[in-house]
Amino acid sequence: MTNVLRLAIVDPHDAHREALKRMLLGMDMCWLEAESSRYEFFSDIVAQTHPEVGVIGLDADPQKALQLMQNLRETSPECAILAVSSSTDGQLILKAMRSGAKEFLTQPVGIEELLLALERIAAQRAGGSQGRGRGCKILAIAGATGGVGATSLAVNLGCVLAMREPNSVALIDLDLSLGDADVFLDTIPDYTIVDVVQNISRLDFQLLRRSMTKHSSGLYLLPRPVQLQDISLITPDDLQRVFGLLKATFSHVIIDVSKAYNRVDMSALQVAHEVLLVTQLDLPCLRNVVRLMASFEAVDGLKEKVQIVVNRIGLDNGHISLKKAKETIGRDIYWRLPNDYRVMVEMRNNGVPLVDQAPRAAITQAIVALAEHLSGVIPESEPVTPDAKGRWLSFWGRTKARTGTLPPA
Numbered sequence: 001m002t003n004v005l006r007l008a009i010v011d012p013h014d015a016h017r018e019a020l021k022r023m024l025l026g027m028d029m030c031w032l033e034a035e036s037s038r039y040e041f042f043s044d045i046v047a048q049t050h051p052e053v054g055v056i057g058l059d060a061d062p063q064k065a066l067q068l069m070q071n072l073r074e075t076s077p078e079c080a081i082l083a084v085s086s087s088t089d090g091q092l093i094l095k096a097m098r099s100g101a102k103e104f105l106t107q108p109v110g111i112e113e114l115l116l117a118l119e120r121i122a123a124q125r126a127g128g129s130q131g132r133g134r135g136c137k138i139l140a141i142a143g144a145t146g147g148v149g150a151t152s153l154a155v156n157l158g159c160v161l162a163m164r165e166p167n168s169v170a171l172i173d174l175d176l177s178l179g180d181a182d183v184f185l186d187t188i189p190d191y192t193i194v195d196v197v198q199n200i201s202r203l204d205f206q207l208l209r210r211s212m213t214k215h216s217s218g219l220y221l222l223p224r225p226v227q228l229q230d231i232s233l234i235t236p237d238d239l240q241r242v243f244g245l246l247k248a249t250f251s252h253v254i255i256d257v258s259k260a261y262n263r264v265d266m267s268a269l270q271v272a273h274e275v276l277l278v279t280q281l282d283l284p285c286l287r288n289v290v291r292l293m294a295s296f297e298a299v300d301g302l303k304e305k306v307q308i309v310v311n312r313i314g315l316d317n318g319h320i321s322l323k324k325a326k327e328t329i330g331r332d333i334y335w336r337l338p339n340d341y342r343v344m345v346e347m348r349n350n351g352v353p354l355v356d357q358a359p360r361a362a363i364t365q366a367i368v369a370l371a372e373h374l375s376g377v378i379p380e381s382e383p384v385t386p387d388a389k390g391r392w393l394s395f396w397g398r399t400k401a402r403t404g405t406l407p408p409a
């Protein structure tokens with residue numbers, strides 16, 4: 001998981017502040033909590049928003065800026081100060097350090113030095129305390145062939161994770177031509193991934209959240225473009241920036257990748273911490289798993305992140321056995337999802353996630369257990385099996401308060 005630093009910035013010099021802000025917004029390790037153009041207000045802003053780093057531009061009025069640093073050292077000692085100035089005067093640097101600055105950067109600030117300074121601050125904080133609780137897990141859901149159940153899993157896993165405190169979860173539909181995550185969630189989004197990509201430089205975290213569609217489970221959706229022509233506007237580089245922003249904003253980002261395995265899909269697989277590759281127990285699917293795994297070897301670290309999820313177990317007596325499937329693909333099966341066509345079709349047609357539509361169904365419980373497992377609630381070694389009543393429901397004890405039917409704990 002990636003830790004995220006929350007920052008606040010003050011610089012009366014608009015151009016300097018905007019330049020720094022743009023740089024910070026593009027960094028996946030940063031969350032810009034607040035900004036100000038007045039030194040006078042900054043102590044209060046820090047006291048209210050509790051950023052981990054205060055970025056202070058000195059050029060507009062070095063004396064006031066130094067005084068502000070001294071105040072912050074007293075009132076908000078947990079906020080690490082990063083001073084920025086056009087001056088390289090040794091006396092000023094010394095004064096800034098004595099006033100409490102942890103880092104001093106000279107204008108124009110380069111992205112690498114800024115990143116290094118922030119990493120030093122992050123490392124100090126992690127070493128000095130329990131570490132920061134915030135972080136983001138990026139899960140890519142891929143499929144071994146069309147219609148294998150990848151979107152069903154992505155949407156329902158997203159809803160289950162979103163209902164659990166203190167998660168905040170985003171689902172990105174990267175099936176850019178035919179994606180249907182919005183249908184599963186019965187939503188008509190105002191904005192799509194194209195709007196976010198086109199406005200990335202002026203997006204802050206508030207605006208990003210407002211550009212996404214929030215489902216009643218708490219899940220935020222960033223859907224595929226409306227027009228096919230708009231797909232060409234999305235490049236892997238743009239996507240990296242979108243992922244950077246999402247990483248700093250959400251605790252979980254779930255990416256429903258397309259079956260094209262194009263450049264956009266591959267960039268998502270690279271950025272993911274874990275890839276769930278959904279397959280069924282038939283020969284074409286298993287053969288594709290083998291082919292995909294062989295191709296993934298060409299990408300550094302990708303193969304190791306892939307976990308095999310077998311969907312629709314029990315669909316067909318003629319299916320290949322799990323044992324044979326394991327031998328064929330040469331990997332363990334990470335998770336098994338039972339077949340339940342009626343429940344799944346109703347869920348999609350009604351646009352109601354499984355946790356609401358069929359909370360007690362075996363397929364729902366298997367996805368709930370997967371969410372628990374991914375959240376580290378169930379240790380790796382512990383087998384995930386239902387209790388005597390067929391329940392996997394310890395998870396529900398910690399769900400967010402919400403309307404809708406929840407199964408008993």
Ligand SMILES: Nc1ncnc2c1ncn2[C@@H]1O[C@H](COP(=O)(O)OP(=O)(O)OP(=O)(O)O)[C@@H](O)[C@H]1O
Pocket residue numbers: 143145146147148149150151152153175259311312313337338339340341342344345348363
């Ligand atoms: N465990 C399951 N049991 C029964 N039916 C299922 C199961 N999982 C998915 N389905 C059904 O399979 C169909 C395809 O599912 P889904 O759209 O999630 O697959 P996909 O891999 O995202 O497809 P695409 O390649 O079109 O993106 C749907 O009708 C869905 O209801």
Ligand SMILES: [Mg+2]
Pocket residue numbers: 150151152175179180256
């Ligand atoms: Mg799909």
